[in-house]
Structure formats: C-alpha cells, structure tokens
Amino acid sequence: MPPAPVPERAPRQDNRRNALLDAAANQFAERGFHATSTRELAAAVGMLPGSIYYHFPSKSDLLVAVYDEGVRRIETAVAQAVDGVEAPWARVEAACTAHLEALLDGSAYARVVVRVQPEDAGESDAELIALRDRYEALFAGLIDDLDLPDAEASRALRLLLLGALNWVQHWYRPGRDAPHVIVHRFMGLLARGKTP
Amino acid sequence: MPPAPVPERAPRQDNRRNALLDAAANQFAERGFHATSTRELAAAVGMLPGSIYYHFPSKSDLLVAVYDEGVRRIETAVAQAVDGVEAPWARVEAACTAHLEALLDGSAYARVVVRVQPEDAGESDAELIALRDRYEALFAGLIDDLDLPDAEASRALRLLLLGALNWVQHWYRPGRDAPHVIVHRFMGLLARGKTP
DNA sequence: TATAAAACCAAGCGATCGCTTGCTTTAGGA
DNA sequence: TCCTAAAGCAAGCGATCGCTTGGTTTTATA
Numbered sequence A, B: 001m002p003p004a005p006v007p008e009r010a011p012r013q014d015n016r017r018n019a020l021l022d023a024a025a026n027q028f029a030e031r032g033f034h035a036t037s038t039r040e041l042a043a044a045v046g047m048l049p050g051s052i053y054y055h056f057p058s059k060s061d062l063l064v065a066v067y068d069e070g071v072r073r074i075e076t077a078v079a080q081a082v083d084g085v086e087a088p089w090a091r092v093e094a095a096c097t098a099h100l101e102a103l104l105d106g107s108a109y110a111r112v113v114v115r116v117q118p119e120d121a122g123e124s125d126a127e128l129i130a131l132r133d134r135y136e137a138l139f140a141g142l143i144d145d146l147d148l149p150d151a152e153a154s155r156a157l158r159l160l161l162l163g164a165l166n167w168v169q170h171w172y173r174p175g176r177d178a179p180h181v182i183v184h185r186f187m188g189l190l191a192r193g194k195t196p
Numbered sequence C: 001t002a003t004a005a006a007a008c009c010a011a012g013c014g015a016t017c018g019c020t021t022g023c024t025t026t027a028g029g030a
Numbered sequence D: 001t002c003c004t005a006a007a008g009c010a011a012g013c014g015a016t017c018g019c020t021t022g023g024t025t026t027t028a029t030a
Helices: A017-031 A038-044 A049-055 A059-082 A088-104 A108-115 A118-144 A151-170 A179-188 B017-031 B038-044 B049-055 B059-082 B088-104 B108-115 B118-144 B151-170 B179-188
Strands: none
Touching: A017 A038, A017 A049, A017 A059, A017 A108, A038 A049, A059 A088, A059 A108, A059 A118, A088 A108, A088 A118, A088 A151, A088 A179, A108 A118, A108 A151, A118 A151, A151 A179, A151 B151, A151 B179, A179 B151, B017 B038, B017 B049, B017 B059, B017 B108, B038 B049, B059 B088, B059 B108, B059 B118, B088 B108, B088 B118, B088 B151, B088 B179, B108 B118, B108 B151, B118 B151, B151 B179
16 A cells, blocks of 8 residues: 555655544544544644545545554554563563553554444455454464463463453543553453463 | 333334334444444335434434343343352353353344444433443442452453453354353453462 | 645535424324 | 324435545755
C-alpha cells in the first residue's frame, strides 16, 4: 500500500497527513468507526472534508492506516518491555504490562486495534485481521517459552490473557490501579507450571 | 419502561413487536448498532421503516430493549446452570460455561450485550451500564463463595474470567472446541484456592 | 526566479440516514 | 354486529453521509 497518491518527490514540510492520522485514531478510539464522520475528522485538524481524500482514498483506508500504526506501536512496546528480561514467566508478565499500558495510558492508535471490529473496514477487513494475527504470533512465542504441558494449554493461556487484557478498557478507571498492578493480580491467579 | 404506546387493552395476536426485536438483535449482534439502518430492520420483518416507530420511540430505545432482553437471558441461563451444583468451583465453572454458551450458541440477544458499546445508545447509555452491572453482581456472588484470600483477588478473578469469556467471540469457530471445553481449559490454568 | 508537483480549498453530487405525519386496514371487546 | 384502538402503510421531511471535481495556493527543486 503506497502512501496515497504516490509522491514522486519528498513530501512537503507542512504535510498534515500525520495530524489527520492522529485525529482519526482519537475519534475512532473514542467513538468508534461508524460514529465518526469525515467532516468531524476534517474539523479536528482544521481541514475541509474533501481534503482528506488527497491523503487517503477512502475512510476505510484511513482506518487501515490507523490500525497498522496501532499494531506497530503495541509490538514495539512489548518488544522493548521484554528485552533484557530472562525468566519466561517474567517475560510474559512484562509483555502483558506493556500491552495493557499501550491500551490504557498509551496512544489512541492502540485502542483502535482493540475497539474497532475488522469488519468495519469493509472489504479491507482481511488486512486488519492479518495485522492482529501478526501481533498475536509475537505474543504466542513468549508463552511457548513457558513450556506448558501441551500446545492446547499454551493456546488457552494466550487466549485467556489477551482476552482479559483487551477487556480491561471496559472497566478501567485512570485513578485506580495501575496497569502493572492489574497484570500482577491476574498473574497471581494462574497456576504456574504445575501439571495437575 | 411500559410497552411503547401504553396499550389500554391487550395487544393483538398479529403483533410483530417481537419479530422486530429479534431482527434488531440479529442485526445489532452481527453488524453493530451504527452499521444497521432502520430500513434494513424493517425489511427483515417485512415492514415499512416508519412502522418501527409505532413500537419504539427511537432506534436507541430499540437497542435498550434488545440489551435488556439479552441480559435477562444470560442471567436465566447462568442461574439454571448453577442450580443444583454444590461445590463453589464447580458452580463458577458451570456459570462460565452457561455464559459462554449464551454468547456463542445462544441467541443474538446475548451477543449484543457483549458487542455493542453502551455509549452507542446515546443518552440512554446509563441504562445499559446498569443492566450490565446487575448481571456482573450475580457473577460476583459466585466468585465470593470461593473464599479467595482477599476481596482484591475475587475482583481480579471476576474481571479476568469475564474478560476472557467475552473475548471468545472474536476467535471462536463453531466447528472447533465446544464452550464447555474452552471453559474447562481456562479453569485448568487457574491456581485454585492456593495462598501464594 | 521559474516551474512542477504537493497540498488544499470551494462547492456540491447522489445516496442514505433517523424520523414524522396523515391516512387506512384489521382485530378484539361490548 | 359495531366501534374503538391496535398496527401498519404511503410518502416524504430535513439532515447528514462518503466522496468527487475543478480550481487555487504553497512549497521545494532546478
């Protein structure tokens, strides 16, 4: 997917593509895709509605771009958090904390990945699913290193953790427990390494 | 909340309010609230768009009615599943299975409760939140009976389980594992009753 | 400084949205 | 059987939707 109208020389300094992307990430994260209009997006960056289509061919493509950046940021945050940590369970806990911080304190981009359903992108839904799968594969690698009894247990733990973490946005209140506290409580509920 | 136009005598036999409610549950569950138009809803029950407003004052009120029925069905399913089961952990597992079956195999009403965000209902969002809280209180009671070390652990387990269960709809494939298998795997990952 | 592309404006297109109004058909209680 | 209310039709309102088109301004490069 090339940057919209295939610039044949360097983009200008006053290019507001990123500002537009930021506004879209915020609106999509807070109000959802369908509830956000292109006129609202344009107004948020001080632009006329039609000007959006210089940067993106459609509203759906704008969502894909936000989604892509969101996955990229979560991946980076998790990779950084895990780097240097040795013990497998500690690595998973660090990854969970980074994942949750990206969703809650982090940018709106990450929230879009969790909130917006891929089918909202219309015919581009496969792209969003592929992006999400790519990230989950990274997460699955960390869990495989735990050496659980079998592959089914690894898969179940991945789905349990990611599900619980992604759902936090529905009940999280900023004043209360910090992400790392929440994650630590969750990890404390798990049976680590026992074969029952 | 009285049945829309306050009928002063019994409703007629050919009343299609329920058919309309069913159609709304299906569309809201599969495509989301904003992506569903009143014309589509009317077409699904062989009715003209304007006729919807004889039964419901607004599209949002239609969502509230579906949501209310959804919560009611999940509550009933969980209460039935738990009835007769004695052991606290077995009761929680039975409740989780009933919850998941209601979301996956069950009616579309239950799926709406998990999929649609309360804020989509506009000014009626508080009603949806109250309904969701009412159900979670029922679930919390089952977890309190586990006699976990402290209240924080109980709360964490409730949020962990409900989050993981509600997220299942994003990766569930009907041919694969049945709900009770998924729940059993999740429960197998937990440290039951240990104080670490 | 001339020029070509980048970036955006101005205006509006056709389609669809939730919803209203006025009228007609139908069923149930007396 | 008659009458009233329930239920729905027919038609369209104003608003908003995503998006297009043609022209204008601005910046970087040569």
